[in-house]
Amino acid sequence: MVKEYLVRKIARVIAQIDGLPRLSADEIQLEHPKKDLHGDLSTNAAMILAKKAGQDPQAIAEAISQKLKLNRGLIKSWSVWAPGFINFTYGSRYLWDQLLEIHGQEKNFGKSELGKGQKVQVEFVSANPTGPLNVVSARAAAVGDSIANILQATGHYVEREYYVNDTGAQVRRLAESVEIRYRQLLGESVELPDDAYHGEYLIDLARELIDQVGIEYLSLPPAETREKIRHQALHKLVTAQQNDLKQFGVTYDVWMSERNLKKSGVLEEVLALLTEGGHIYEREGAVWFRSSDFYDEEDRVLIKEDGEATYFLMDIGYHKNKLDRGFHRIIDLWGPDHHGYVPRMRSAVEALGIDASRLDLRIIQQVNLLRGGKPVKMSKRAGSIITMRELVKEVGTDVARFFFLMRRLESHLDFDMDVAVEQSEENPVYYVQYAHARISSILKHAKDQGVTLPAIEDVKLSLLNKKEELDLIKEIILLPEVILGAARSLEPHRLTVYLRDVATAFHLFYHKYRVVTDNAGLTAARLALIKATQVVLKNALKLIGISAPTHM
RNA sequence: GGGCUAUUAGCUCAGCCUGGAUAGAGCGUUGGUCUCCGGAACCAAAGGUCACAGGUUCGAAUCCUGUAUAGCCCGCCA
Numbered sequence: 001m002v003k004e005y006l007v008r009k010i011a012r013v014i015a016q017i018d019g020l021p022r023l024s025a026d027e028i029q030l031e032h033p034k035k036d037l038h039g040d041l042s043t044n045a046a047m048i049l050a051k052k053a054g055q056d057p058q059a060i061a062e063a064i065s066q067k068l069k070l071n072r073g074l075i076k077s078w079s080v081w082a083p084g085f086i087n088f089t090y091g092s093r094y095l096w097d098q099l100l101e102i103h104g105q106e107k108n109f110g111k112s113e114l115g116k117g118q119k120v121q122v123e124f125v126s127a128n129p130t131g132p133l134n135v136v137s138a139r140a141a142a143v144g145d146s147i148a149n150i151l152q153a154t155g156h157y158v159e160r161e162y163y164v165n166d167t168g169a170q171v172r173r174l175a176e177s178v179e180i181r182y183r184q185l186l187g188e189s190v191e192l193p194d195d196a197y198h199g200e201y202l203i204d205l206a207r208e209l210i211d212q213v214g215i216e217y218l219s220l221p222p223a224e225t226r227e228k229i230r231h232q233a234l235h236k237l238v239t240a241q242q243n244d245l246k247q248f249g250v251t252y253d254v255w256m257s258e259r260n261l262k263k264s265g266v267l268e269e270v271l272a273l274l275t276e277g278g279h280i281y282e283r284e285g286a287v288w289f290r291s292s293d294f295y296d297e298e299d300r301v302l303i304k305e306d307g308e309a310t311y312f313l314m315d316i317g318y319h320k321n322k323l324d325r326g327f328h329r330i331i332d333l334w335g336p337d338h339h340g341y342v343p344r345m346r347s348a349v350e351a352l353g354i355d356a357s358r359l360d361l362r363i364i365q366q367v368n369l370l371r372g373g374k375p376v377k378m379s380k381r382a383g384s385i386i387t388m389r390e391l392v393k394e395v396g397t398d399v400a401r402f403f404f405l406m407r408r409l410e411s412h413l414d415f416d417m418d419v420a421v422e423q424s425e426e427n428p429v430y431y432v433q434y435a436h437a438r439i440s441s442i443l444k445h446a447k448d449q450g451v452t453l454p455a456i457e458d459v460k461l462s463l464l465n466k467k468e469e470l471d472l473i474k475e476i477i478l479l480p481e482v483i484l485g486a487a488r489s490l491e492p493h494r495l496t497v498y499l500r501d502v503a504t505a506f507h508l509f510y511h512k513y514r515v516v517t518d519n520a521g522l523t524a525a526r527l528a529l530i531k532a533t534q535v536v537l538k539n540a541l542k543l544i545g546i547s548a549p550t551h552m
Numbered sequence: 553g554g555g556c557u558a559u560u561a562g563c564u565c566a567g568c569c570u571g572g573a574u575a576g577a578g579c580g581u582u583g584g585u586c587u588c589c590g591g592a593a594c595c596a597a598a599g600g601u602c603a604c605a606g607g608u609u610c611g612a613a614u615c616c617u618g619u620a621u622a623g624c625c626c627g628c629c630a
Contacts, residue, residue, distance in 0.1 A: 038573070047610090170629085297554080301627090308628090342556090365558080407565070411557085411565080438593085441590055504577090510593080516589050
């Protein structure tokens with residue numbers, strides 16, 4: 001790439017100038033300036049040197065600039081700007097060559113080998129199986145799935161995992177709630193306790209149960225009834241979650257059962273390891289982990305006074321299990337209510353003798369759901385939630401995913417359902433998809449005129465020399481570095497920002513010039529240009545799980 | 553009381569990691585573009601003390617400290 005080439009050249013020139021400290025390739029930064037005026041690439045190397053050498057930055061920039069000898073096909077020109085920038089402008093030949101590159105790689109354009117040999121796991125959503133998925137889970141699903149896609153595109157081996165909390169108090173409470181609904185439907189006068197799950201969906205679930213087994217469960221021993229109901233309720237709810245996610249375009253490689261994990265003996269193993277390492281003590285009848293020896297502010301209980309394991313111990317076991325599965329790195333996407341758990345989890349991993357940097361915990365901030373500007377209070381117990389299914393039904397998968405991915409993870413997100421529905425016509429996702437569809441339409445139009453794109457080697461790309469044409473090329477060739485940046489930072493929202501820029505550059509070109517003209521050579525070159533644009537749009541959309549329609 | 557996150561245009565947000573040039577989009581507002589491959593488009597204008605106050609720096613939306621405001625968390629629940 002031209003960036004590496006430039007960095008190499010600049011470093012070499014700096015080394016040749018007396019009285020200047022050397023700069024490593026990492027220290028020489030090349031940015032894409034915001035203003036056209038400042039060229040296509042810019043470096044502030046002279047200003048960094050000025051600081052180190054105590055000299056005038058502009059003079060240093062001049063010295064570097066004069067000594068530089070560059071391939072004019074790659075870099076057409078360069079100049080020094082106050083207070084010490086050196087700005088470079090691409091040579092057209094470089095841009096045309098990049099266009100060839102896109103045509104050559106097609107659906108592989110943008111991919112890289114950054115993570116070659118790296119095995120990564122992404123765990124996300126992992127909502128309790130006590131009800132339907134809500135909009136917060138939808139955000140996590142959109143983000144997690146896109147991160148996984150992006151990591152795959154950068155050469156990582158990726159597994160998506162969902163952790164099913166299918167054991168513990170909440171599941172007992174779930175089974176109890178369903179059983180009461182079951183009995184109520186069959187005419188028994190039983191009251192639902194305050195701490196049970198009150199959602200309507202459990203009544204539906206109980207009704208399904210009756211359809212299946214009738215009144216059979218009334219006559220079984222209580223423990224057996226409870227167990228059967230627990231099992232069936234979990235199965236139905238997990239299946240429903242799977243279907244919701246699938247409809248949202250998200251499928252997992254592994255659905256990990258907490259219950260099975262518990263049976264595997266991993267808790268005992270963890271306890272033994274921690275005891276061995278001297279990280280455990282007893283106090284007031286409970287077993288404590290010295291997390292304050294690491295990153296946490298206080299120690300945490302692993303085994304309660306009543307002899308039961310805490311959720312935390314279970315979670316340590318789960319992370320031990322994940323790390324033992326050979327992943328170089330595991331990424332967890334957690335909700336904001338879990339931020340307090342980050343220090344203790346990192347502590348635990350380190351106490352187990354595992355490099356804590358292999359564990360990447362990311363917090364996805366909350367979604368405040370609004371309707372007509374008013375907040376919707378969501379409580380699973382009270383049953384007043386807006387589900388992921390309703391969201392998808394109202395605004396569609398593409399709109400929902402794009403919307404969630406326009407913000408970065410840390411931003412709290414206000415999602416107004418009414419506005420989302422009203423503005424769906426104006427939604428930026430359509431802007432991007434429209435560009436893709438329009439290109440399809442032009443290609444079809446060309447075909448109808450009997451014009452097809454010749455083999456790319458036979459196209460005279462040098463006919464593309466108008467500003468809008470070159471600007472469009474400059475935009476679409478950014479895809480690989482945008483994907484790299486998104487992968488390094490785990491920030492899928494960079495793709496949505498980029499997609500809009502590409503669409504804008506395309507529309508700009510489209511409005512200024514016709515693609516299909518009487519000039520066969522020019523037509524071919526422009527067809528090649530828009531085809532490459534379409535490839536870029538499609539590849540980027542695919543990474544964030546959004547469709548690339550050929551017509552709308 | 554402690555912690556996490558946020559605060560950028562009327563609204564919704566990028567930009568912050570890695571300091572740099574006149575702080576960018578979309579929506580909304582106002583005005584304009586259509587003999588033409590898709591108007592779900594394009595152009596232009598108005599709109600900003602980057603919450604506030606200090607600090608570091610040649611240079612701060614960006615780094616540091618403090619303050620304010622908002623949301624969330626602070627259990628031998630999961």
